[in-house]
Amino acid sequence: MPSDPPALSRLQPVLPSPLQPAEDERFARHGVRLLLKRDDLIHPDLPGNKWRKLSPNLAAAAGRTVLTFGGAYSNHLRATAAAGQLLGFPTVGVVRGDELAGRPLNPSLAQCAADGMRLRFVDRATYRAKADPAVLAGLLSDCGECVVVPEGGSNALAAQGCTALGRELHGRADVIAVACGTGGTLAGLAAGLAPGQRALGIPVLRGGFLGDAVRELQREAFGGPTGAWSLDERFAFGGYARTTPELHAFADDFEDRHGLPVERLYVAKLLYGLMTLAQEGSFAPGTTVAAVVTGQPWGAPDSSR
Structure with missing residues (x-):
């Protein structure tokens, strides 16, 4: 992985991120100890896995324009735009949904624009084909010379960057769980863990493709499979950016119990999935589970639909 240039050190990330106990009888009654890995505290503008995945990519970009991809409320787009603003390099965000062009920007995209990101809206068919060389060439012909970072920042460099998360948890937990969107964090986390530890991914979207994505990322980043990991795909709550009243009620209760946004x-x-697994007896008594808190709430819409 490229070493961080001096510019990245100016961002002053909090590393290693804090590991905090969460006393919760819903876990304790099943003999499970819950810890919270507070990656959300790494940096106010590049929290959690955004810092871990973006920092090696930004080091490789070395100040050149970064082009990347995301939806209308993408945490990754906001983090990339914020990094560009803080470090002084241009950014381009390719946004899924050409119907958004010409409309007032939502708060998330407005923040991207305020941080200097040039937004390019494309139709959903084009967005799905964004990895196709011809489609990518068309985007680059419009945007000029750019360093391309994939959706969610997940590539080999990102997976390598996330190995530090696993190393920070050596000897601290038996199972380390993380919510998954594109698989890069899980791929690197598993690679960084010690023997006897395992990583658990909770996908937040439907489709059943993340297993293949994680395996491919590990192949690209490490030459092949590494570390023990698995997925439990039951907790997407309808798909990406979708929630339910049940999930909101659980989150409200967790906030009240633990003072954690x-x-x-x-x-x-992620937390709902872990509670369910504990209740199902999926963790042997005496197991310590660390949940990676990858971010805090930020102006997201109510997506209970």
Whole structure:
């Protein structure tokens, strides 16, 4: 992985991120100890896995224009735009949904624009084909020379960057769980864990493709499979950016119990999944589970639909 240039060190990330106990009888009654890995505290503008995945990519970009992809409420787009603003490099965001062009920007995209990101809206068919060389060439012909970072920031560099998350948890937990969107964090987390530890991914979207994505990322980043990991795909709550009243009620209750602002689209699904698994007896008594808190709530819409 490229070493961080001096510019990245100016961002002053909090590393390693804090690991905090969460006393919760819903876990304790099943002999499970819950810890919270507070990656949301790494940096106010590049929290959690955004820092871990973006920092090696930004080091490789070395100040050149970064082009990347995301939906209308993408945490990744906001983090990339914020990094560009803080470090002084241009950014381009390719946004899924050409119907958004010409409309007032939602708060998330407005923040991207305020941070200097040039927004390019494309139709959904084009967005799905964004990895196709011809489609990518068309985007680059419009946007000029750019360093391309994939959706969610998940590539080999990102997976390598996320190995530090696993190393920070050596000897601290038996199972380390993380919510998954594109698979890069899980791929690197598993690679960084010690023997005897395992990583658990909770996908926040439907489709059943993340297993293949994680395996491919590990192949690209590490030459092949590494570390013990698995997925439990039951807790997407309808799909990406979707929630339910049940999930909101659970998140509200968790906030009241632990004083932790619970981000709904990733973290709430992770914590709900872990509680369900504990109740099902999926963790042997005496197991310590660390939940990676990848972000805090930020102006997301109510997506209970």
